[in-house]
Amino acid sequence: MQFYSTNAQAPLATLEKAVVKGLAEDKGLYMPERIKTLSDSFFDNIENLSFQEIAFTVADAFFGEDVPADDLRRIVNDTLAFDCPVVPVTDNIFALELFHGPTLAFKDVGARFMARLLQYFIHKEGDEGNTVNVLVATSGDTGSAVANGFLGVDGIHVYVLYPKGKVSDIQECQFTTLGQNITAIEVDGVFDDCQRLVKSAFMDQELNAHLKLTSANSINVARFLPQAFYYFYAYAQMKKRGLADRLVVCVPSGNFGNICAGLFGKRMGLPVSRFIAANNANDIFYQFLQTGEYNPKPSIQTIANAMDVGDPSNFARIYDLYGKNHSSICADISGATYTDEQIAQTIKKVYFETGYLCDPHGACGFRALKEGLRENECGVFLETAHPAKFKHTVDQIIGQPVNIPEKLAEFMKGKKLSVPMTKEFADFKQFLMTC
Ligand SMILES: *Cc1c(COP(=O)(O)O)cnc(C)c1O
Numbered sequence: 001m002q003f004y005s006t007n008a009q010a011p012l013a014t015l016e017k018a019v020v021k022g023l024a025e026d027k028g029l030y031m032p033e034r035i036k037t038l039s040d041s042f043f044d045n046i047e048n049l050s051f052q053e054i055a056f057t058v059a060d061a062f063f064g065e066d067v068p069a070d071d072l073r074r075i076v077n078d079t080l081a082f083d084c085p086v087v088p089v090t091d092n093i094f095a096l097e098l099f100h101g102p103t104l105a106f107k108d109v110g111a112r113f114m115a116r117l118l119q120y121f122i123h124k125e126g127d128e129g130n131t132v133n134v135l136v137a138t139s140g141d142t143g144s145a146v147a148n149g150f151l152g153v154d155g156i157h158v159y160v161l162y163p164k165g166k167v168s169d170i171q172e173c174q175f176t177t178l179g180q181n182i183t184a185i186e187v188d189g190v191f192d193d194c195q196r197l198v199k200s201a202f203m204d205q206e207l208n209a210h211l212k213l214t215s216a217n218s219i220n221v222a223r224f225l226p227q228a229f230y231y232f233y234a235y236a237q238m239k240k241r242g243l244a245d246r247l248v249v250c251v252p253s254g255n256f257g258n259i260c261a262g263l264f265g266k267r268m269g270l271p272v273s274r275f276i277a278a279n280n281a282n283d284i285f286y287q288f289l290q291t292g293e294y295n296p297k298p299s300i301q302t303i304a305n306a307m308d309v310g311d312p313s314n315f316a317r318i319y320d321l322y323g324k325n326h327s328s329i330c331a332d333i334s335g336a337t338y339t340d341e342q343i344a345q346t347i348k349k350v351y352f353e354t355g356y357l358c359d360p361h362g363a364c365g366f367r368a369l370k371e372g373l374r375e376n377e378c379g380v381f382l383e384t385a386h387p388a389k390f391k392h393t394v395d396q397i398i399g400q401p402v403n404i405p406e407k408l409a410e411f412m413k414g415k416k417l418s419v420p421m422t423k424e425f426a427d428f429k430q431f432l433m434t435c
Helices: 015-021 040-048 051-063 069-079 107-124 141-150 169-176 191-203 205-210 221-240 257-267 284-291 315-321 326-332 340-354 360-372 387-398 406-413 425-433
Strands: 003-005 030-032 086-088 093-097 132-137 156-163 182-187 212-215 247-252 274-279 333-337 378-383 419-421
Touching (some): 030 315, 040 221, 051 069, 093 221, 093 360, 107 156, 107 221, 132 141, 169 387, 169 406, 191 425, 205 425, 221 378, 274 284, 274 360, 333 360, 360 378, 419 425
Parallel strands (some): 093 378, 132 156, 182 419
């Protein structure tokens, strides 16, 4: 399958090129040339299939022409080494829990899939001797998902650049304690410095002649498309409960990659009635739905900080998917936006009324369903991270300490290992030249 750029200026790319390059030459996002509709018999029988079987069928539609079935099945099975259960919160609102992976957030799915697909291409090229180096700048969560997704994957080394003192202890330990093929680089600067170092490295010819460099950005097709897997699995679980007839799916959104994968699912025939995009105070998409105008703004800091995005990169994909038509977008997606106060109030109310503890992102999703569901509709919101990842915030809201899951506690016990770095590119380059 070929991939085209949303900016329509770059040539078509093979899957391998789209994965290795991430962004097209014209700075557009890659889109699959075709979106296949899955068969009626697949949907008729979906509630009897395992998560891995469902995911393989979805993966095959996008990657099956480029990756042999046996390899693709192994990649899918390795990726999904954990469950994504649907859990009831109220009579008609359910949480799709995406936090049972290694770093307790949904980004594990895409990061693990991309690592394994990249490894497949390295083997195919017979290029094992030539390590691929993944550079990633993080303000917290992306670094942990990518580092853990690639941990122990042969032939790939990951460098995570993060701003010194600007990442929470819980986040930091998830990528600084791993060792093996993961190197954490603690930059004496802010997140923008980290991002600038990574961008400069990709543009430096001498460095690129010395090392094979790639990114693992969230806009990568190999990170973004696999997120469709769990929408199908959620549908299967709701169908098993007899509640899938008028299903609304609500996605707490920042860069809009996650919801975009769900919209691809709908295009493949997934019988979801409609989607809701739940925003925090960063309401650019919400405003677009109301007015038809897309006006990026500087991001505002909120307690649902993984959604603090002022210019969602995957907007270009959604716009393209719907033929740049505002009313077609509005027919499938509605929006909601919540202040920090409303998010906190929701976490508290849901916890004390139902016993279910949402994280700040999931709370936006719950509330948007609570306010937006019509009669006879059932809703599933994506619980995108475990509340313990935002322990400081959540403890204060509910007035009691959140339990830290074993997996997270293990990270916190590990020994922190990181390479100190200035924010000067010359220093970073010299470091990489000796790797
Ligand atoms: C990344 C992230 C989001 C936002 O997802 P997008 O795909 O960027 O819209 C929401 N919640 C959590 C916990 C995240 O880490």
